[in-house]
Amino acid sequence: MANMFSNDARTFKFDVMVQLARDAYSDKGVKEEEIQAWARNLVTLGGPRYRCCVYKEREVLRQRVRLAMGKMADDAAEYNPRQIVQVIDAACDGCTIKKIRVTDNCRKCMAKSCMAACHFDAMNMGSEHAEIDYEKCKECGACARACPYNAIVITERPCKSHCPVDAITWDANNISVIDVDKCINCGQCLNACPFGAIEDISWVVPVVELLRMKSKCFAIVAPSIQGQFDDASLPQIMKSIEKLGFTKCYEVAVGADMVANAEYQELKEHREAGVPLTTSCCPGFVNMLKIHFPEQYAKNKSTTLSPMMALAKKLKTEYPDYGIVFIGPCIAKKQEAMEESTLVDYVLTYEELVALFASRDIQPSQVVIDHPEDYPSNYGRDFAHSGGVAAAVMQACKECGDQPFTSVAANGASECKKQLLLMKFGKFNADILEGMCCEGGCVAGPGTINDAATVRGRMAKENKETDHKTITESLELFHTKDFDIHIQK
Amino acid sequence: MLNVEICIGSACYVKGSSQVVQELNKLVEENGWQDKVEVKGSFCMKACQNKLGLGIRVNGKQLKGVTMQNASEMLKTEIIEALA
Numbered sequence: 001m002a003n004m005f006s007n008d009a010r011t012f013k014f015d016v017m018v019q020l021a022r023d024a025y026s027d028k029g030v031k032e033e034e035i036q037a038w039a040r041n042l043v044t045l046g047g048p049r050y051r052c053c054v055y056k057e058r059e060v061l062r063q064r065v066r067l068a069m070g071k072m073a074d075d076a077a078e079y080n081p082r083q084i085v086q087v088i089d090a091a092c093d094g095c096t097i098k099k100i101r102v103t104d105n106c107r108k109c110m111a112k113s114c115m116a117a118c119h120f121d122a123m124n125m126g127s128e129h130a131e132i133d134y135e136k137c138k139e140c141g142a143c144a145r146a147c148p149y150n151a152i153v154i155t156e157r158p159c160k161s162h163c164p165v166d167a168i169t170w171d172a173n174n175i176s177v178i179d180v181d182k183c184i185n186c187g188q189c190l191n192a193c194p195f196g197a198i199e200d201i202s203w204v205v206p207v208v209e210l211l212r213m214k215s216k217c218f219a220i221v222a223p224s225i226q227g228q229f230d231d232a233s234l235p236q237i238m239k240s241i242e243k244l245g246f247t248k249c250y251e252v253a254v255g256a257d258m259v260a261n262a263e264y265q266e267l268k269e270h271r272e273a274g275v276p277l278t279t280s281c282c283p284g285f286v287n288m289l290k291i292h293f294p295e296q297y298a299k300n301k302s303t304t305l306s307p308m309m310a311l312a313k314k315l316k317t318e319y320p321d322y323g324i325v326f327i328g329p330c331i332a333k334k335q336e337a338m339e340e341s342t343l344v345d346y347v348l349t350y351e352e353l354v355a356l357f358a359s360r361d362i363q364p365s366q367v368v369i370d371h372p373e374d375y376p377s378n379y380g381r382d383f384a385h386s387g388g389v390a391a392a393v394m395q396a397c398k399e400c401g402d403q404p405f406t407s408v409a410a411n412g413a414s415e416c417k418k419q420l421l422l423m424k425f426g427k428f429n430a431d432i433l434e435g436m437c438c439e440g441g442c443v444a445g446p447g448t449i450n451d452a453a454t455v456r457g458r459m460a461k462e463n464k465e466t467d468h469k470t471i472t473e474s475l476e477l478f479h480t481k482d483f484d485i486h487i488q489k
Numbered sequence: 490m491l492n493v494e495i496c497i498g499s500a501c502y503v504k505g506s507s508q509v510v511q512e513l514n515k516l517v518e519e520n521g522w523q524d525k526v527e528v529k530g531s532f533c534m535k536a537c538q539n540k541l542g543l544g545i546r547v548n549g550k551q552l553k554g555v556t557m558q559n560a561s562e563m564l565k566t567e568i569i570e571a572l573a
Contacts, residue, residue: 029511070502079503206502209510213530215497323532338499345498345532 005449008050009091009196010351012061015042016068017204017355024208025359032069039065050195051091059090068202084185084200084334087176091197094174096155099139102130105151117146159189159198164413164437165292184291186284186413186437187331187446200331200446203338204352207325211245215323219246220311220344222328223253224384224442227458228350228450229357232364234462235373240364244356247322253380255311255485256281257474260379260392262304262485267393267405267432275299276423277432279389281306283332284437285416293420300423300433303487307383308333310485312343317483327353329445332437349447377474378463385456386411386441390434396471405431412439491526491571493564496544498533505557506543512561516568525572547571 005011019038023030043049043057051057063073072079073086102114106129114130115123122136123143129151132143144152159176160168167182168189176197178189190198210217219241226234238249259281270277280286280302289297305313312324323345326337330349337344348356357364379395382388390407397405408430410416416435422428438444443459444452475481495501495510510528517526536544536551543555547567555563 029507070499081499081503203499203502206497206499206507209507210497210530210532213510213528215530215532217532341498341500341533341535341538 007194007196008048012042013064013068013196013199014351014355014358016061016065017202017352018358020065020068020205021208021356021359024205025212029209030069030205032065035065035069036062051093056090060088063088063090064199067199069205070201070203072201073199080180082335082339083178083180083183084331084338085178085183085187085190085198086201087178088197088199089175091195092175093195093197094170094176095195096157097170097174098132098134099156100132100137100141100144100152100154102132102152104129105149106130106147107149107151109149111148113146113148114143114152117142158192158194162188162192164188164417165288182291184284184287184437185332185335186287188413188437190331191446200334200349202348202352203334203346204348204356207346207348208356210323214245216319216321217246217323217325217345218315218319219244219249219325219327220252220255220308220315221249222308222326222330222333222384222442223251223256223381223459224329224445224448224455225327225350226381226384226462227455228448229354229364232367233369234375235369236367237364238373239367239369240357240362241327241353243362243367244360246325250311250315251376251381252307252311252326252328253376253383254474254478254480255305255307255309255314256380256383256389256392257376257471257478258310258314258480258483258485259304259307259383260389260396260471261475261481262310263302263389263393263432264396264400264402266302266304267397268402270300271405271431276428276430277302278420278423279393279432279434280304281383281389282436282442283330283336284413285410285435287332287335288413288416288435288437289420292417293424296420296423305485305487306336307380308336309343313485314478314480314483316343329438329442329448331446349445350449351447354449374477375466376478377469377471378466379471380474381459381463384442384459386436386439387434388441389436390432392471393432399470399472407432407434409434409436411436411441413437415439491522491568492529492546492548493526493568494529494531494534494544494546496532496534496536497530498537498544500533500537501544504543508557509543509545509560509564513564516561516565522568522572526568 039061122133167179241249325346334347379392387409410419440452443455534544545552
């Protein structure tokens with residue numbers, strides 16, 4: 001398990017989570033001083049060392065522990081359940097402030113094409129190599145493209161270059177700062193930072209405490225959970241989750257089938273009015289609409305609940321005194337569920353789930369399945385991939401014998417932004433815009449523990465063996481055909 | 490059996506409700522209430538929305554104005570009263 005993560009920072013995060021879960025499952029419970037004392041021993045004078053000294057390493061870990069316990073990374077900051085993605089300021093390297101830099105590949109050549117290429121008179125020839133006057137430089141990159149020696153490099157701070165909504169700036173000490181009024185909690189920066197300096201706040205501790213006290217509780221799992229745990233089948237994964245203490249585990253794909261049908265009904269109205277529809281399942285995309293494209297949010301956004309909320313509403317209607325914990329690949333889902341009181345009580349990621357499994361010595365691939373459960377359609381499960389939502393809505397349309405519609409699948413946050421800009425200026429020509437902030441869809445989410453291509457392959461293999469039911473059959477099987485899942489506007 | 494439910498919804502957890510569980514468990518042990526009091530966790534009981542302080546119910550009765558500071562004392566009083 002130790003080599004599950006490609007980044008050492010995620011291994012530290014995992015180790016902290018496992019220990020927290022062990023404490024929370026034990027009789028003594030979680031005590032902050034104890035877990036902090038334990039974490040201090042993860043880094044010693046002998047290493048491992050990624051930063052200047054052991055004291056800084058320990059401070060980084062201390063902040064990681066705070067986030068893992070559901071506290072703000074910054075001790076002084078007021079608790080803000082809206083801001084899931086946070087900067088661990090001690091871990092931020094304050095990297096690459098200057099976007100364009102001249103390296104020692106520069107040979108002070110005679111052509112000086114960099115100087116010729118610069119439109120802003122910012123390029124000078126110094127005594128050692130070409131030099132940039134940063135007062136004049138507009139960071140256009142023309143010099144870098146012109147240099148025949150690749151001596152000029154363009155490097156942007158990874159968190160900033162990956163942020164689709166320009167929410168990252170830095171303070172006087174070059175430490176990254178997230179503008180909470182702009183941030184959509186998509187988690188792209190968190191994935192991008194090579195220092196693990198941006199992380200999500202976690203609620204593993206209260207979830208385990210509730211499970212330990214045998215509170216009645218359902219787990220609902222996102223479709224992308226299939227194939228995350230090596231050879232374990234979906235029923236094995238779901239059974240493993242029940243072993244953690246959940247009363248029962250349900251597939252959110254059941255809710256996805258409901259959403260496909262409801263969005264198709266909405267689409268019919270939108271098509272008649274000539275107003276394109278945008279999908280509701282990706283919370284990062286919905287945040288982008290809400291914060292950065294308010295007109296489109298009001299006019300184009302589907303009023304159907306997300307699959308997570310749709311299934312939660314169904315379950316809460318039938319079992320009002322049960323808690324609901326969503327387990328998915330997504331960080332923005334934490335905000336969707338936790339920003340205010342909703343039908344979903346807590347959200348965990350796969351990264352947190354695998355820590356819970358490790359703390360209880362549960363190996364999903366070893367779990368025995370005694371009897372098979374009902375399951376939804378493959379269309380619902382395919383909500384995990386880019387293009388899957390539009391395809392499912394199309395299938396719902398086909399099952400009703402209606403005319404096919406046109407769709408655009410915006411794959412990744414920057415593509416979402418581009419399509420929304422087109423829509424804003426009336427240049428979007430399809431009937432439906434499917435938006436997914438993670439490139440490839442939820443299988444590539446920031447909370448996943450396996451690479452998207454592998455997971456996609458495993459999902460396809462497992463789902464080939466299903467009974468290939470239609471969306472209509474799924475709705476009938478789960479009695480969800482007439483269940484209302486519209487947000488009251 | 491007296492049923493004491495402590496809210497471990499996110500808003501109460503952040504205020505420290507899981508520490509209240511630990512304090513309550515200690516209280517139960519000190520007073521030998523193991524066979525009389527059952528400590529349970531609860532999902533959000535909307536005490537936060539209704540501005541009632543930390544969410545605690547003793548045999549279904551919602552306590553009002555509980556904070557981290559007075560939780561232990563209030564619980565002790567309530568439990569003694571309920572057991573009497």
